[in-house]
Amino acid sequence: MALTTIDIPKRKREIIENAVIRFCGDSGDGMQITGSQFTNTVALYGNDLATFPDFPAEIRAPAGTLPGVSGFQVHFSSSDVYTPGDSVDVLIAMNPAALKMNLADLKTNGILIVNLDDFQPNDLRKAQIVTNPLEDHSLDGYRVFAVELTKLTRAALKDLGLDAKSMDRCKNFFALGMCYWLYNRSMEPTHGWLEEKFKSKQQLVQANKLAMKAGYSYCEATEAFQISYEIPPAKLAPGVYRNISGNAALALGFVAASQKAGIPLFLGSYPITPASDILHELSMYKDFGVITFQAEDEIAAITSAIGAAYAGALGITSTSGPGMALKTEALGLAVAVELPLVICDIQRGGPSTGLPTKTEQADLLQALFGRNSEAPIPVVAPSSPGDCFWIALEASRIAIKHMVPVIILSDGYLANGAEPWKVPTIDELPEIPVHFETNPEGFLPYRRDPITLSRPWAVPGTPGLEHRIGGIEKQDVTGNIDYEPLNHEHMVRLRAAKVESVANDIPPVVPEGDQSGDLLIIAWGSTHGPITAALNAQREKGRSIGHVHLRHLNPLPRNLGEVIKRYKKVLVPEMNMGQLLMILRAKYLVDAQGYNKIQGKPFKTSEIENKIEQMLGFAPLTSPEDDFDEQAGE
């Protein structure tokens, strides 16, 4: 055990490029807050970063048990960061259960900080651990710091007059203080946050500040750590930055879209993990005229948004897979009546309730085809938390321009993960022109624009434009009910052509990396980070690889088929059983290979690299089950 320290004359400060820290503990230990605070502080310092919050679906499983473990990982660096990191340099485990669930991800010789006070026989029993890992040499490969976090926190707060429970709630800030010392960071940003958060509870502000300071001083005084680290700011493009999560970015993007379009924003939503934060965020923006409607169910959420779109608003609904399933009939209605609408599906593991708090990309085929009959819908996907802002604008633009519902496929990893985001100026935002029909002269509800094939947006209340729309098949141009066989085929083809015309505005894809060569990686959504990191590492080894990351999944960019032909092999990594793969093979008749991970967790860079090496013949082939590193816990 490393508690006894040897005297070293001068402690070293080492400058390093990057570090990965994971805070883990019980759901009640405040790990998400601790992680967010650390993230905020390194972001303000100017590091590039990526985060991965990982928490259980249960609100608070029994304390100290394995299902109750919650974690927050942050990767920060002086160079570009693409992923939250495959493995961690520093693991803070607040109890034995957290240690058990997370130890496998700690690097050899990594720093392990545990709360010694929570390693009593009863704590070990709750975590189903037989022998105390602090005593059985199972942790010999790590730099272990077993600290009496509870006792030391209580000692620091003894004069505040708090009860024991309240004092113990501050021990996460003791650990946070230790990390600030370890990475040589200022406690000021967290002081500011505490003052804002507990404005009316000064005692709590004081308690947390004291606990944090005690943790910081502990490292300094005990000289437990022989070394501290310095990670200089990253060289990001100049500009104003803020740290942002995917769901917050989507919400901001929709406010921006509504402002650029000059129409009110209406969100109809029913709470569902991991999409609820979009509703929470947007409900705060009433000063922008944002209307949020917490509907009675998923169906009312989307149909109220359709009603709002009919009234001339930017209609939006947000959900996850199970909610998408409930919305499918209404999606068909939006296709038939040709109204603009944006549907956000924040994907999670399925089927059914599945893994509510874990990520997956398995709703792609549902988004593309999950409706009765021929009901094509444009589908777009963001590639990073910050990109969620831009995808919200893009989806709104397509919906309004083409009078069509548009699906955004985000996922739990993007929704809750965060990264520094370069704040755009208003001039950098795309224009979203809106034209409401007002001229009754020759008005017909399904007369189309020859280029976009969209019908006029004629909102109720406009004199002389009284007309009827509905889900029943209608005659083109007039919109009158029409069951004629040839009219139906004409309308089916028209709706398909309209969606296809969206491709007119999609820029041709330009692969990252090599423009032709041995291997093309095609992917979409949140896998962008690990693939980019793997691509860079492999290209440094001289390998010829390109990477196309699709933002538009329907319609696909027009030049994709041509790009595919420039490479010998095609690899499609996805967090599903091969859904984009199926589309690409069908559409381009290409012998693409899938690489599929369905564990509720994002790809690791090393996993993608290994697959690339296999594809290029530099590594032996393995069976799909052996493709992944052994997972922690369970």
Added chain:
Amino acid sequence: MTTATLPVYTKKDFQTDQEIRWCPGCGDYAILSAVQMVFADLGIPREKFVIISGIGCSSRFPYYMNTFGFHTIHGRAPAVATGLKIVRPDLEVWVATGDGDSLSIGGNHTIHMLRRNVGLKVLLFNNKIYGLTKGQYSPTSEVGKKTKSTPFGTTDRPFNPISLAIGSEATFVARSVDVFQAHLKDTLKKAAAHKGSAYVEILQNCNIFNDGAWETVTEKEARSENIVMLEHGKPLIFGKNRDKGIRLNGLDLEIVQLGNGITEKDLLVHDEKHPRAAYAFLLAHMEHRPGFPTPIGVFRSWSDVPRYEDLINDQIREVQAKRGKGDLAKLLRSGDTWELKT
């Protein structure tokens, strides 16, 4: 100041050129005609009317009304209409629905629309049968009814739409009958004048699949014995000779014969503004009891409950008054930011 001239319309102004596809003899024709006449009389510009419907025979209604109209999907009309009304509180939004659409597949939206008090007028065409799918029982069909899907009779207890609406805290609940044109128009005008949700059950005949559905109510000979008209401030009297009345007895109602010392003064005087919903609920349940008449008219009309769309928009105005209108550039830069210089 300019004086706004009220538009002058006739029923014809609300008719469309679309071929009506209801069966000849359907009660829907009478309802359509009444609505067209009432709309013409309301003095509201035609473009302000929107009719939203779900699925079923009744939900074809918008196609035959020369207003804005939206034929949506099964059961969802109240939800579509709620979204519309929140964005455009100035519009007159009417929902055309049936017993299957509103009470079965759309039951959830119906109750939530009513408890929120969204300013929508609902025309519930109740014919106690599924017509468009050709003859299955509905949630208002009587127990034991033999239909295509229940050849041995239904085992379901039916909904009483009035009870359901009152139980959902509806602020305006009324019942009329397709063939009582004058009463129907009068009821629709009252619904139109109501600010919040107005739920109007219209007893309607389906001459193909459930002919005579409401015969005890509509049949000229039996009518006066079987119905009691609810008129605000008037005692509840019924019978061919207007010699029977409804009297309050504790927490219950009883039928009394007028005469022998019992006069109109002993009877229950209808109060559509009664502060307790339990009163309207008592009235709604009369028809389920042997010997009691079916009440027709306005059960409940409360005007002091704010409309949902007004509450939502008021809250937005309040926040804007307090914080000022949102500034996008500021919003994007909100939270903790840092600047990187070249």
